[in-house]
Amino acid sequence: MTHLHHGWDKQPDPAVRARIDELAERIERYRASYYAGKPDISDAAYDALEDELRDLDPTHPVLARVGTPVAVTEWEKARHEIPMGSLNKVVNEAELEAWAARCDELVVKEGGKAISDDLFVAEKLDGISIEVIYRDGKYADAITRGDGIMGERISPNVARMRGVPQKLKEKLTLSVRGEIILKLSDMKKSFPGVANPRNAAAGTSKRFDGQGCEHLTVLFYDLADHLDVTTEEQKITFLRKQGFGTPWTAKGTLKDVLGIYRKYASEIRAGLDYEIDGLVVRANSTAAQTLLGEVNRRPRGATAFKFASQAKVSKVVEILWDTGPSGRVTPVAIVEPVELAGATVQRASLHNVGNVRALGIGVGDEVLVSRRNDVIPYVEEVVEKGGKTEQPPTRCRRCSAELVTSGEYLLCRNQACPALVEGRIHNWIDAIGALEWGDKLIEQLVEAKLVKEPGDLYKLKPKQIADLERRGDKIAKKVLDELTSRLPLTLPVFLAALGIEGFAIQTARLLVASGYTTIEKLLAATEQELAGISGLGPIKAGMIVRGLQGRKAEIERLIAQGIVPVTQEQEGPLAGMSFCFTGALSRPRGEMTNLVEANGGRVLSGVTKELNYLVSAEADSTSSKAQKAKKYGTVLLDEAGFFKLIQDKGVTVS
Numbered sequence: 001m002t003h004l005h006h007g008w009d010k011q012p013d014p015a016v017r018a019r020i021d022e023l024a025e026r027i028e029r030y031r032a033s034y035y036a037g038k039p040d041i042s043d044a045a046y047d048a049l050e051d052e053l054r055d056l057d058p059t060h061p062v063l064a065r066v067g068t069p070v071a072v073t074e075w076e077k078a079r080h081e082i083p084m085g086s087l088n089k090v091v092n093e094a095e096l097e098a099w100a101a102r103c104d105e106l107v108v109k110e111g112g113k114a115i116s117d118d119l120f121v122a123e124k125l126d127g128i129s130i131e132v133i134y135r136d137g138k139y140a141d142a143i144t145r146g147d148g149i150m151g152e153r154i155s156p157n158v159a160r161m162r163g164v165p166q167k168l169k170e171k172l173t174l175s176v177r178g179e180i181i182l183k184l185s186d187m188k189k190s191f192p193g194v195a196n197p198r199n200a201a202a203g204t205s206k207r208f209d210g211q212g213c214e215h216l217t218v219l220f221y222d223l224a225d226h227l228d229v230t231t232e233e234q235k236i237t238f239l240r241k242q243g244f245g246t247p248w249t250a251k252g253t254l255k256d257v258l259g260i261y262r263k264y265a266s267e268i269r270a271g272l273d274y275e276i277d278g279l280v281v282r283a284n285s286t287a288a289q290t291l292l293g294e295v296n297r298r299p300r301g302a303t304a305f306k307f308a309s310q311a312k313v314s315k316v317v318e319i320l321w322d323t324g325p326s327g328r329v330t331p332v333a334i335v336e337p338v339e340l341a342g343a344t345v346q347r348a349s350l351h352n353v354g355n356v357r358a359l360g361i362g363v364g365d366e367v368l369v370s371r372r373n374d375v376i377p378y379v380e381e382v383v384e385k386g387g388k389t390e391q392p393p394t395r396c397r398r399c400s401a402e403l404v405t406s407g408e409y410l411l412c413r414n415q416a417c418p419a420l421v422e423g424r425i426h427n428w429i430d431a432i433g434a435l436e437w438g439d440k441l442i443e444q445l446v447e448a449k450l451v452k453e454p455g456d457l458y459k460l461k462p463k464q465i466a467d468l469e470r471r472g473d474k475i476a477k478k479v480l481d482e483l484t485s486r487l488p489l490t491l492p493v494f495l496a497a498l499g500i501e502g503f504a505i506q507t508a509r510l511l512v513a514s515g516y517t518t519i520e521k522l523l524a525a526t527e528q529e530l531a532g533i534s535g536l537g538p539i540k541a542g543m544i545v546r547g548l549q550g551r552k553a554e555i556e557r558l559i560a561q562g563i564v565p566v567t568q569e570q571e572g573p574l575a576g577m578s579f580c581f582t583g584a585l586s587r588p589r590g591e592m593t594n595l596v597e598a599n600g601g602r603v604l605s606g607v608t609k610e611l612n613y614l615v616s617a618e619a620d621s622t623s624s625k626a627q628k629a630k631k632y633g634t635v636l637l638d639e640a641g642f643f644k645l646i647q648d649k650g651v652t653v654s
């Protein structure tokens with residue numbers, strides 16, 4: 001027998017042999033439990049194990065059986081009129097070329113035309129295969145693939161799915177093949193918290209109450225009937241004409257197909273609203289397909305051209321509980337390295353403590369590691385327990401403080417925790433816009449106890465930085481210059497840089513515009529006063545007041561250090577002037593605002609009696625703001641007028 005995979009031309013090493021035997025034994029066992037109606041593992045994990053075995057030993061007898069067997073459920077069994085086979089697969093360009101060359105050779109020998117010049121390619125949907133039958137043009141039946149011979153009749157559920165016409169354009173009796181999928185947009189909307197669309201589609205399509213089936217979609221790609229078609233292209237055209245939804249398809253040469261594959265793998269796939277795991281490549285001519293026949297119930301004239309795998313089984317080596325900059329503890333599983341979607345993965349997120357408990361995961365467990373939809377790799381499920389279940393820590397790994405539980409999360413609330421200190425320093429550096437300061441440098445400075453709060457940054461001596469590992473005089477000078485070049489800070493930037501919860505730059509600007517023009521005024525403000533500002537409310541006001549009081553000593557040390565925020569009452573070419581920006585401007589709103597505030601002016605968010613200048617794209621604007629401004633006698637400026645005004649006042653515009 002000729003198979004189209006890379007085979008072993010020598011005996012595999014004993015470790016690989018042992019893994020093959022183990023996989024074969026387990027696949028058999030999982031099938032048995034599936035038959036008994038008590039599946040041990042999910043379809044996705046089962047597929048990953050089968051894929052692994054296929055990679056190691058493509059001709060293993062355990063793989064000869066098609067698909068996953070039918071589970072024992074209350075759905076009625078039904079026999080497919082024409083068995084639903086599955087496809088051989090190739091996993092790289094060389095294998096596809098070898099497949100095409102072999103087909104060409106066989107077809108030409110039989111007097112046919114080489115298929116390499118006339119191929120048909122379609123997206124390979126990662127869903128649940130289904131056969132749908134129409135009688136006299138009316139929807140009649142839907143049967144899952146099952147083991148390829150027998151499936152389950154889930155007709156009422158499929159009737160509710162999108163893309164399944166109840167009536168055809170013509171009164172035909174025929175059987176069509178499609179794939180049940182859950183679109184990613186529908187998953188987000190209707191299945192919150194679900195990560196794997198294929199598993200959700202599989203579970204939902206077999207629910208006895210049919211609930212959720214209205215959010216599933218079926219895309220059709222094949223016609224198992226003797227209609228008068230001679231090419232795959234005609235089949236798909238026919239399906240579309242009858243009102244069926246179909247995946248994207250194209251016709252072309254082998255070279256075209258390789259180009260399409262590269263484009264899909266590198267960009268198109270990531271932007272699709274549904275998951276595909278490869279392309280299906282077929283001889284376009286049905287005559288050529290017939291000539292090529294079948295091997296092991298798999299058509300030789302078609303192949304699945306798979307993308308690099310997105311989910312694989314690996315073993316947990318360690319579980320880390322890292323405390324993040326906000327104090328939130330994020331568990332991460334360190335796993336034995338696996339190749340996923342073109343990258344070697346060793347760290348897989350476990351999201352939060354609630355998820356760790358739900359998974360019941362521990363070191364030594366075999367897990368399914370996933371990297372779907374371009375998200376960071378995460379552990380999807382525990383395939384087989386191999387060790388003790390992980391006990392979440394009670395103390396922070398960075399500072400040993402007692403952790404508290406908040407919803408699904410563990411939190412470190414110790415403000416002196418190095419992780420939180422790093423977070424606050426990071427926020428300060430980001431907010432003031434200092435460049436050259438990397439995470440690693442901040443970590444080193446906190447680790448060396450040189451920096452405990454933002455004020456300490458301004459006490460740093462070049463030598464202290466230069467002496468750190470892998471730093472030096474040049475870096476020390478550069479980062480310290482960056483820091484001082486940002487001074488003086490405007491009051492809103494100063495406030496936002498503190499990183500108080502619920503107190504970002506927008507809120508800081510609102511407070512300044514509402515008359516809290518100095519840090520002293522703000523520190524003296526009560527919750528009640530702030531709650532009265534429109535756009536704040538009591539909850540935010542409380543967070544601001546408590547946040548500021550908690551950092552009061554730190555703020556005072558910053559000011560003593562000479563880091564005094566510039567306020568509108570201070571000198572500046574635009575002191576005493578107020579501006580409001582409206583409409584689409586040529587520069588970002590934030591840039592205009594900074595320009596005004598850095599020069600002592602005030603920026604208001606709306607038109608009030610206090611407003612001096614309203615700046616809009618067109619000076620003759622008739623917007624409601626412009627009309628209000630006219631009523632108050634506010635000066636209306638276009639952008640050119642604005643820049644001329646501030647330059648006349650002595651502001652340099654870059």
Ligand SMILES: [Zn+2]
Nearest residue numbers: 396399412417
């Ligand atoms: Zn801590």
